[in-house]
Amino acid sequence: MPGTLQESVSVWKDDMQLKLVPGNSAGTVTAYYLSSKGSTWDEIDFEFLGNLSGDPYILHTNVFSQGKGNREQQFYLWFDPTADFHTYSILWNPQRIIFSVDGTPIREFKNLESMGVPFPKNQAMRIYSSLWNADDWATRGGLVKTDWSQAPFTASYRNFNANACVWSNGVSSCGTNSSPSTSRTNSWLSEELDSTSQEKLQWVRKNYMIYNYCTDAKRFPQGFPPECKLS
Numbered sequence: 338m339p340g341t342l343q344e345s346v347s348v349w350k351d352d353m354q355l356k357l358v359p360g361n362s363a364g365t366v367t368a369y370y371l372s373s374k375g376s377t378w379d380e381i382d383f384e385f386l387g388n389l390s391g392d393p394y395i396l397h398t399n400v401f402s403q404g405k406g407n408r409e410q411q412f413y414l415w416f417d418p419t420a421d422f423h424t425y426s427i428l429w430n431p432q433r434i435i436f437s438v439d440g441t442p443i444r445e446f447k448n449l450e451s452m453g454v455p456f457p458k459n460q461a462m463r464i465y466s467s468l469w470n471a472d473d474w475a476t477r478g479g480l481v482k483t484d485w486s487q488a489p490f491t492a493s494y495r496n497f498n499a500n501a502c503v504w505s506n507g508v509s510s511c512g513t514n515s516s517p518s519t520s521r522t523n524s525w526l527s528e529e530l531d532s533t534s535q536e537k538l539q540w541v542r543k544n545y546m547i548y549n550y551c552t553d554a555k556r557f558p559q560g561f562p563p564e565c566k567l568s
């Protein structure tokens with residue numbers, strides 16, 4: 338389903354149910370992401386790296402602000418994502434970005450602008466989805482190539498659901514952040530992780546996280562990015 342919803346929005350809470358390419362999906366990447374346009378774009382990514390039958394997919398996440406990414410975190414999933422539909426969600430509000438799987442938070446990227454870390458906030462994004470050949474890097478770092486005899490590769494999507502502030506002519510459909518009516522009707526605009534969710538996040542990080550840029554010292558010989566010191 339390559340496609341684009343046609344509205345530009347500034348903050349989101351959305352859910353998508355996905356059932357990933359089954360069988361030998363090595364080399365394929367199924368993506369579901371938010372992105373703005375231009376050379377200093379913002380982007381929030383869910384990417385699913387396929388694998389040989391029976392071997393685990395990798396869920397790859399990244400956050401770009403003002404054209405700069407390099408904030409990868411990768412996870413295995415605690416279920417077979419090809420057997421059934423599961424819900425993948427992005428919460429993007431002015432304070433934080435939260436990635437969730439079936440309601441379990443797997444990653445939080447906080448707004449640390451006060452420490453000089455750019456946060457996606459000033460550019461409207463659209464939602465995109467795609468399925469592409471990435472056999473130069475996706476599966477076991479590019480060792481396993483796409484088996485084209487398995488084509489066509491199919492991922493399924495359903496029940497897309499979004500809350501968003503839509504901009505038109507410089508005015509947001511959510512009004513200003515401070516108005517009381519906004520906080521009542523759009524509670525996601527200030528949503529944060531409660532202690533139960535924090536525990537779930539820690540459970541995922543402990544048991545399923547397989548890569549975190551914040552612990553990859555080889556990549557940052559000059560020192561880790563500032564947000565890494567705080568999480």
Ligand SMILES: *[C@@H]1O[C@H](CO)[C@@H](O)[C@H](O)[C@H]1NC(C)=O
Nearest residue numbers: 386388392393395475476477
């Ligand atoms: C594929 O399976 C191999 C072997 O279990 C594993 O090392 C790798 O992380 C899996 N996922 C991807 C996308 O390569």
